[in-house]
Structures are given as structure tokens and as C-alpha cells.
Amino acid sequence: MLTGKASIDFDLCAQSDGTLATTQYSHLSRIHVSAQSIHLAETGENCKNIRYNTYDFTPKNLRPSIRKIAGNSVKTLVYMHDYFTMMSYPVMVRYPSGIQFRNGLPFVLSFAAASSDQDFQLDSSLVEQYTKQGAWNFFVPGLFTYRFPYEGVFAAEYGSPEAGTPGKPPALVDGKGQQAGFVAPHDLEDSGGLFYLIDDGRIRTIDAENNVKTLDLPSAGITNRVKALDADHGGRIHALTNRGFYSYTWHRLADGKKVDFGLVDYTFPVVPKTIETFTVVGDDIVLAMRDWMATESILYRVTSSGVVTRLTGTATAATPGDFLNEPSKYRLPTVQHLKYGVDGHLYIVLPQGVLIARDFK
Known part of the structure; x- marks a missing residue:
């Protein structure tokens, strides 16, 4: 914390x-x-x-x-x-x-x-x-x-x-x-x-x-509803769109590059509405996703080639100390926002507190 x-x-x-x-x-x-x-x-x-x-x-x-x-x-x-x-x-x-x-x-x-x-x-x-x-x-x-x-x-x-x-x-x-x-x-x-x-x-x-x-998003190759934005450390704007059924596209507005990926290991029932936030970390992004009105979020890392790695687990923690001690095992509470700071730390905003992953690479 x-x-x-x-x-x-x-x-x-x-x-x-x-x-x-x-x-x-x-x-x-x-x-x-x-x-x-x-x-x-x-x-x-x-x-x-x-x-x-x-x-x-x-x-x-x-x-x-x-x-x-x-x-x-x-x-x-x-x-x-x-x-x-x-x-x-x-x-x-x-x-x-x-x-x-x-x-x-x-x-x-x-x-x-x-x-x-x-x-x-x-x-x-x-x-x-x-x-x-x-x-x-x-x-x-x-x-x-x-x-x-x-x-x-x-x-x-x-x-x-x-x-x-x-x-x-x-x-x-x-x-x-x-x-x-x-x-x-x-x-x-x-x-x-x-x-x-x-x-x-x-x-x-x-x-x-x-x-x-x-x-004019279609002229920029963006055809789905935009869910989240982030500016990287170079000031370039990145956008995330949802193509449905936990399938996403990561867009870089500066040069039109896009990366399609899916959360294929997501184990919750498929629902039409999701909430996402992400931040750019070097050549990758870190994404937090949850279903609409769900009480927990899962963090993923996505590379520029579309390779997805889950950073947090899928089990429900009995106490906050559980996921703080073993983040690879448990989901997080509802993540409100993610930001990779200029100080090299990853900030994870929860409803009533902020987590920090120091010197995040």
C-alpha cells in the first residue's frame, strides 16, 4: 500500500x-x-x-x-x-x-x-x-x-x-x-x-x-467504442477498444499502429459489459479488467506483438493481505485507474487506497 x-x-x-x-x-x-x-x-x-x-x-x-x-x-x-x-x-x-x-x-x-x-x-x-x-x-x-x-x-x-x-x-x-x-x-x-x-x-x-x-475515429482505423486512454512517457496517446467477448485492440494514435489481443484465459461467464483501464509500460501495456459491477479486477500485461500474460490470479482473497503477499494468486479489488509514473513505479488506484509496484519493469 x-x-x-x-x-x-x-x-x-x-x-x-x-x-x-x-x-x-x-x-x-x-x-x-x-x-x-x-x-x-x-x-x-x-x-x-x-x-x-x-x-x-x-x-x-x-x-x-x-x-x-x-x-x-x-x-x-x-x-x-x-x-x-x-x-x-x-x-x-x-x-x-x-x-x-x-x-x-x-x-x-x-x-x-x-x-x-x-x-x-x-x-x-x-x-x-x-x-x-x-x-x-x-x-x-x-x-x-x-x-x-x-x-x-x-x-x-x-x-x-x-x-x-x-x-x-x-x-x-x-x-x-x-x-x-x-x-x-x-x-x-x-x-x-x-x-x-x-x-x-x-x-x-x-x-x-x-x-x-x-x-474522426474511422479514418484513424478505430471502429469500436473507446474504453480507455493513456499517454506514454513520450506524450504519445494510446487508446483501448473492446471488440466484444474479451477481445481488444490497442491503438497508438501517433502512427496508427494497432495490436489485437484477447483475454483467452478469462474464467468468468461472458457478459456484454466490461470496465477497463490501462497504462503504457515501455513497449507493453498493463491492463486491468472487470465485468460491469463486479467487485474484483484482474491485471494483464500485453506486449507489442499481442502476447498476453496474467499478472494477478483468479482466486478471491479472504483479506487484503492475501493479494498483497501473493498477487499472482488473487484478484485485486475493483481497480479504478492505472498509471506508470515517470518515476518508474506502477500506481494502482483502488476505491479507497493506492497500491504501488516500485521499479516496475
Whole structure:
């Protein structure tokens, strides 16, 4: 364990800063690793003990946040929803689904009326509820930034919407800034200052002037729904698509190279919906996969020639110590995100903690 815990308790979530060992997390979703520090996006999804403000949309406690790891300490960089009151409904992030930095400022991707545990697909009943109660006026799917540091915390009230349309339901619309529309964006990556993300199974970009563009995937040889993105250490964007029945294609956007592979040893019953995340490690990728709503994930390594090796086992661990001591025997808890850091370590984000495989080769 790097920080937090490997076990999961959504009935009684906790959220606190502190040391790596004592910090508590509600529900983590993404990690950003740089040479100086590590940042975590925390959504609070699935937590049963959240208390809400007006409209039952805005949490009073266990608020979505961006946490910063530096040395042995964890501090909150951004708390979302701090300024939502009966008299003020500012435009803000609902759930953070990606973190990047430009000129030292945090940029946070936001989604709403969807679930990361259901592959960021919109929940029609929630969309209807948000629309009926006017929630799209203050929860905007899109990109936000935080500009004003105050005592080490970016207390920019609710953040500045850089891209995304206030007041309108989710929609895939290209354009500049608030003329652009999003469905449930996630997997934010940076390639030379150009942001890449996934939205409704498509790849979209946001440039420094906040122009949003949806890529023509068929012309790039990508014909299936995009499930995950990663930028390698050279800034090249890689994408993963699912061809069905645990068959995948790994795409490298820079030169159009693709690798087809299948998880032929997967022993669970075949289901139509899966959740994946991956990261590029040298010439390979490491992939975490689970069935939709499953409580465990399996890690695989895939070479550039399509050779697949299972890194974790298929048995269910009785305690977290079991899979920490014998990862080749047991499945992991639900993996939220993987990132191969510039420090050479592999980071495995769990709902309430982060594992680290140091000096991963």
C-alpha cells in the first residue's frame, strides 16, 4: 500500500488528510503522477453516509476533491461544492474524472448523471431528474480550472468552466469553450499541451484556447467504442477498444499502429459489459479488467506483438493481505485507474487506497 486501505467500506466512508498511512478516502477515481507530486481525483461515489444540501445533489460531507501527495503527507488541493448555498448555485464540477496541469494550474474534468462503475454511461433516470430540477445550470459536464491559491488550497470557490455548456443536458457538441457540449467525459490525458479525453465512446481534444474537437475515429482505423486512454512517457496517446467477448485492440494514435489481443484465459461467464483501464509500460501495456459491477479486477500485461500474460490470479482473497503477499494468486479489488509514473513505479488506484509496484519493469 502507498496510501489509504485496500479494503472497501462504502457504508461508512471517511475523508481526511494526514500521512500516507492515516489519510482516508471516500471513493478515488483517477491519479496524476509527475516528478514533483501525485494528485488523486476523489468522487465520493457509492458512499452511503453522504449528507446532501439543496436538491439532494450537492454533498455537505465527503465532497468530491483533488488530493495532493507530497512526501509522506496528503493534503486537499481542491474541495468541490464549498460554495453551494440556498442563495447561490454556481457552475461547478459534480464528479472529477480526470486531472491535468497547465502552467501550474489544475484542470479537472467533470461528469454528472453517470457512474464510473458503469463505464461512464448516462443514467436516463438521473438525466431526467437533473433536467427537471434545473441541475444542469450548476453541474456542467466538461473541463474546469482553479486559479486562485489560498493557504495552499485552490479556493477558487467553484472553479472556472473552460469548456462545457451550462444549462443544457449532456450532448456531444464541438465548439469553443462554453459553446461545446459533453456527455460524460473521462480519461483526461495530455499530449504536448493538447488534452485528450473519452466522451460517449469517442476521443475528443481540447486545445489551449479551449477548442473542443471530436476526432474522426474511422479514418484513424478505430471502429469500436473507446474504453480507455493513456499517454506514454513520450506524450504519445494510446487508446483501448473492446471488440466484444474479451477481445481488444490497442491503438497508438501517433502512427496508427494497432495490436489485437484477447483475454483467452478469462474464467468468468461472458457478459456484454466490461470496465477497463490501462497504462503504457515501455513497449507493453498493463491492463486491468472487470465485468460491469463486479467487485474484483484482474491485471494483464500485453506486449507489442499481442502476447498476453496474467499478472494477478483468479482466486478471491479472504483479506487484503492475501493479494498483497501473493498477487499472482488473487484478484485485486475493483481497480479504478492505472498509471506508470515517470518515476518508474506502477500506481494502482483502488476505491479507497493506492497500491504501488516500485521499479516496475
